[in-house]
Amino acid sequence: MFDWIQHIADWLVFDLLNLEKGARLAEALNFFIYDTTKILLLLFFIIFLMGIVNSYFPIDKVRNFLSRKRLYGFEYLMASLFGVVTPFCSCSSVPLFIGFVKGGIPLGVTFAFLVTSPLVNEVAIGLFIGLFGVKMTLIYVVSGILLGTISGAILQKLKLERYLTPWVQQVLANAKKEQDEFLAEKQTFKQRLPIIWDEVLNILKGIVPYVIVGIAIGGLMHGYIPEGFFEQYMSKDNLFAVPAATILAVPMYSNASGILPIVQVLVAKGIPIGTAIAFMMGVVGLSLPEAMLLKKVMTFKLIGIFFGVVTLCIIISGYLFNIIL
Amino acid sequence: MSTIIKILGTGCPKCKTTTALVEEVVKENNIDAQVIKVEDIMKIMEYNVLSTPVVVIDEKITIKGRVPSKNEIIELLK
Numbered sequence: 001m002f003d004w005i006q007h008i009a010d011w012l013v014f015d016l017l018n019l020e021k022g023a024r025l026a027e028a029l030n031f032f033i034y035d036t037t038k039i040l041l042l043l044f045f046i047i048f049l050m051g052i053v054n055s056y057f058p059i060d061k062v063r064n065f066l067s068r069k070r071l072y073g074f075e076y077l078m079a080s081l082f083g084v085v086t087p088f089c090s091c092s093s094v095p096l097f098i099g100f101v102k103g104g105i106p107l108g109v110t111f112a113f114l115v116t117s118p119l120v121n122e123v124a125i126g127l128f129i130g131l132f133g134v135k136m137t138l139i140y141v142v143s144g145i146l147l148g149t150i151s152g153a154i155l156q157k158l159k160l161e162r163y164l165t166p167w168v169q170q171v172l173a174n175a176k177k178e179q180d181e182f183l184a185e186k187q188t189f190k191q192r193l194p195i196i197w198d199e200v201l202n203i204l205k206g207i208v209p210y211v212i213v214g215i216a217i218g219g220l221m222h223g224y225i226p227e228g229f230f231e232q233y234m235s236k237d238n239l240f241a242v243p244a245a246t247i248l249a250v251p252m253y254s255n256a257s258g259i260l261p262i263v264q265v266l267v268a269k270g271i272p273i274g275t276a277i278a279f280m281m282g283v284v285g286l287s288l289p290e291a292m293l294l295k296k297v298m299t300f301k302l303i304g305i306f307f308g309v310v311t312l313c314i315i316i317s318g319y320l321f322n323i324i325l
Numbered sequence: 326m327s328t329i330i331k332i333l334g335t336g337c338p339k340c341k342t343t344t345a346l347v348e349e350v351v352k353e354n355n356i357d358a359q360v361i362k363v364e365d366i367m368k369i370m371e372y373n374v375l376s377t378p379v380v381v382i383d384e385k386i387t388i389k390g391r392v393p394s395k396n397e398i399i400e401l402l403k
Contacts, residue, residue: 059375059390092376092390094335094366099375167367198394293335296366 002038009034024223032219035130036212039261040204043126043211047203050122051196053085059096062086067103076112076156079105080148083116084141087203093290097297101168104175108156115310116148119285123207124256131264139325140277143317147281151313155306163302207257214261221265228270241275242318246311249282253290259283273325278318286310328358328402333369333379340378343392347380350398358402 009030013019019026062082071078093114100110120141128137161172263280267273291303298306330347334340344362351358363369372379376390380401387401 063375092337095369095377096375098366098370099373102370102373171370195391199391202392 002034005037005041006034009037028219028223031222032215035215035219039127039130039211039215040208042130043123043207044200044204046126046129047122048196048200050085050087050125051200052192054087055192055196057082057085059086063100063103063105066100066105066109075106075109076149076152077145079109079112079152080116080145083113083148084120084145086113086117087121094293094296097294098168098171101164102171102175106156107160108152108154110152111155111306112148112152115151115285116145118255119147119281120144121256123203124260124284127211127256127260131260132267136273139321143277143321144281147310147313147317151310154309154313158305158309160302160305163299163305165297165299168297207255210255210257211261214258218261218265221262222268225265225269230266230270241272242278242322243315245275245279246282246315246318249279250286250307250311251288252283253287254283256280256284272322274318274321274323277321278314281314281317282311285314328356329361329383330358330402331361331363331381333363333372333374333381334377335366335369336364337377339392343378343380346393346395347398350395350402354399354402356402 012033013026013030014021017026017029019029066075066079066082069075097110097114100113101107124144125137125141128140132140161169164172259280263276266279267276286307291307294303294306330351332340332344332347334343344360348360350356351360369377369379372381372386374386374389378388378392379386379390380388380393380398382401388397393401
């Protein structure tokens with residue numbers, strides 16, 4: 001499917017730049033051009049596709065759906081699925097949280113959405129296909145959705161409402177199943193397209209530098225870290241590897257675009273895939289900046305419990321990956 | 326009476342871009358408008374929005390959750 005990109009890369013490096021085939025620099029450059037082109041193309045398609053889906057599922061519609069429908073236990077899964085198709089930037093997490101609570105959506109369901117949304121989104125999916133292939137992507141997406149669903153259900157059971165900050169409790173007390181008449185934008189596909197297109201370009205503009213730097217760093221690591229280097233420290237038998245990687249990752253923040261190319265190299269150099277994915281989920285899903293934002297709506301105790309439960313779920317899924325794959 | 330444009334946002338990059346764009350458009354087109362940034366989350370929530378940035382023109386929500394283009398802002402201010 002991507003042969004033609006390889007041809008272009010070959011032509012650029014070996015014909016146009018006239019570099020010698022087999023030379024280290026030439027091969028590295030060739031690989032870099034091939035990889036970036038392939039990944040950016042995939043990202044473009046996935047982001048565009050998700051943009052279309054999202055245009056018909058705006059966040060307001062999602063909230064009305066979750067608030068109105070009786071879902072008999074499936075609400076966590078639904079919220080988690082909506083998290084996949086509804087991108088939101090982390091700075092929107094507070095308005096979103098309040099908005100959900102205000103609409104009478106249970107806390108656990110809101111958490112399910114908040115956990116899945118940063119983990120599984122158009123950028124992560126595009127990169128995952130480019131770096132690990134379709135099968136791994138499916139496994140990742142399913143586990144990301146389950147992670148959100150299960151964490152959400154656990155958090156609901158803990159009855160955490162009393163740990164919200166006072167003004168949010170006030171909002172909660174006044175919450176009603178709002179039949180917020182949502183002004184459905186009756187636009188034709190033709191009218192939507194320019195808006196979707198702008199959004200695609202905006203997202204791409206934001207992540208392209210990270211992707212390129214990520215792939216470049218990945219490329220360098222490829223060249224200089226010996227094969228199987230990490231195996232001695234982080235083999236599958238080392239039971240502490242998964243929790244250690246996860247706990248190390250939680251305070252760090254990067255979006256999927258920066259971290260994934262590096263994770264791919266780590267896996268190539270011998271870090272078990274489960275450990276690597278746990279690390280990535282920790283970096284992308286939870287972070288100190290996010291905790292600071294949530295401080296406006298949650299007490300420290302609640303943030304602690306939230307992070308604790310999600311971290312635990314990430315560690316468990318890391319072990320599971322290592323066992324199955 | 327001059328138009329009141331409120332930009333709701335908790336201070337994320339997208340919100341800053343939006344504010345800058347709106348201010349630019351107002352200036353370039355000599356529009357009689359006052360641009361106000363609303364960063365207090367409790368005030369933002371009074372508008373019942375779920376994603377930021379939001380552009381509110383004379384108390385009417387026009388754009389939410391994305392950075393508008395310059396042309397769009399001009400259209401809205403007409």
